[in-house]
Amino acid sequence: MLKRSAYTLLFPSFEDSAIIFNSASGRLCRLSARAHELGRGILWRPNFPYRDADRVRLREEFVEKGFLVDSGRDELRELRASYQRARADRSACALTLAPTRACNLECVYCYEGRHEPETWSAADEDAVVAFAARELAAGAALSVTWYGGEPLLALPIVLRMSGRLRDLAVSRRATWSCDMVTNGTLLTPDTAEALAAVGCMEYQITLDGPKATNDRLRPSRDGSSTFDRIVGNITRLDLRTSAIGIRINLMRDNAASIGDLVRDLSALGLAGQVGISLAPMEAMSKPCRALADRVVSPEAFADLHFEFLQVLEAEGFSPESVPMPVSNYCGADCDQAFVIDWRGDVFRCWNDVGDEDKRLGSVHEPAALRAPAACR
Numbered sequence: 411m412l413k414r415s416a417y418t419l420l421f422p423s424f425e426d427s428a429i430i431f432n433s434a435s436g437r438l439c440r441l442s443a444r445a446h447e448l449g450r451g452i453l454w455r456p457n458f459p460y461r462d463a464d465r466v467r468l469r470e471e472f473v474e475k476g477f478l479v480d481s482g483r484d485e486l487r488e489l490r491a492s493y494q495r496a497r498a499d500r501s502a503c504a505l506t507l508a509p510t511r512a513c514n515l516e517c518v519y520c521y522e523g524r525h526e527p528e529t530w531s532a533a534d535e536d537a538v539v540a541f542a543a544r545e546l547a548a549g550a551a552l553s554v555t556w557y558g559g560e561p562l563l564a565l566p567i568v569l570r571m572s573g574r575l576r577d578l579a580v581s582r583r584a585t586w587s588c589d590m591v592t593n594g595t596l597l598t599p600d601t602a603e604a605l606a607a608v609g610c611m612e613y614q615i616t617l618d619g620p621k622a623t624n625d626r627l628r629p630s631r632d633g634s635s636t637f638d639r640i641v642g643n644i645t646r647l648d649l650r651t652s653a654i655g656i657r658i659n660l661m662r663d664n665a666a667s668i669g670d671l672v673r674d675l676s677a678l679g680l681a682g683q684v685g686i687s688l689a690p691m692e693a694m695s696k697p698c699r700a701l702a703d704r705v706v707s708p709e710a711f712a713d714l715h716f717e718f719l720q721v722l723e724a725e726g727f728s729p730e731s732v733p734m735p736v737s738n739y740c741g742a743d744c745d746q747a748f749v750i751d752w753r754g755d756v757f758r759c760w761n762d763v764g765d766e767d768k769r770l771g772s773v774h775e776p777a778a779l780r781a782p783a784a785c786r
């Protein structure tokens with residue numbers, strides 16, 4: 411006996427066609443208008459003794475792709491087990507490292523508050539390496555994401571520590587990967603070359619609209635245009651060796667100008683050279699609550715995202731990939747993922763950096779670290 415998988419979703423599409431998607435397996439197919447008509451009935455009554463060849467074949471295909479599953483299968487239990495396995499997985503160790511609180515921007519939504527020039531000391535650097543050595547299993551994968559404040563204001567630390575952590579990975583026969591979340595204002599070709607030498611070649615850079623909008627939402631402390639500096643840097647990089655993902659934080663303030671930004675970047679010859687993604691701004695952490703009235707609703711985001719994808723395609727950028735199933739939502743629910751801030755404090759989630767209540771402990775006292783579950 412068969413049943414429709416609890417994770418099979420059928421979306422009507424253009425000209426009576428449809429998209430069928432299974433959110434547990436990630437399988438996705440486009441159904442023609444005829445297959446859509448037949449498929450709706452098959453999903454509704456998967457065990458009916460169909461006789462015509464089209465329905466029989468389509469049902470077989472639905473079974474093969476996991477849109478229909480054995481009626482005795484407990485999919486929720488399977489997913490829970492997979493989630494718990496991934497949460498306890500020690501084959502990867504993911505560190506998000508914020509070596510400085512300093513930043514040269516004053517974004518209107520920054521949840522990190524004031525940007526005093528607090529930066530790792532030599533003792534902090536040693537403690538971070540010792541912490542990584544404690545958490546990294548032999549043969550595992552060590553990944554580091556540089557974060558801040560603005561990590562490029564601590565470039566010597568980033569270069570030195572990337573080298574030390576890469577050496578640690580090599581000594582444990584672990585793989586090494588490294589990327590960076592940066593505001594992009596300091597990412598010159600020389601800096602990118604120095605970072606590439608320690609294996610850091612992927613960057614996430616935020617632009618929140620065309621020049622006027624971006625510079626209002628992400629102003630610099632010295633009054634210069636951040637848009638001009640960021641875009642100037644990106645266009646001078648060798649994009650065959652530096653992978654740039656541009657993130658747009660969507661809020662009420664910039665909802666009307668997202669398309670203009672995509673067109674501006676296309677006019678600069680960046681279509682096909684950089685990735686662009688849209689993320690809704692969410693008032694998740696305590697300091698962000700004051701921004702709640704700038705957040706767009708999930709329904710409005712869905713409409714704006716659809717328009718955004720159409721502009722991306724029209725301008726020659728790769729559309730974002732389709733949703734893929736993940737074992738864990740993010741690092742916050744993986745036992746081997748840690749965020750370490752400019753004081754050496756350890757957190758589960760990027761959004762909690764600076765929040766005393768969410769602190770797991772310090773790299774200087776690893777034995778006293780709270781259990782990860784305390785912060786979930």
Ligand code: SF4
Pocket residue numbers: 513514515516517519520521522558559560593628
């Ligand atoms: S660039 Fe990042 S750290 Fe700096 S003010 Fe903006 S959001 Fe905050």
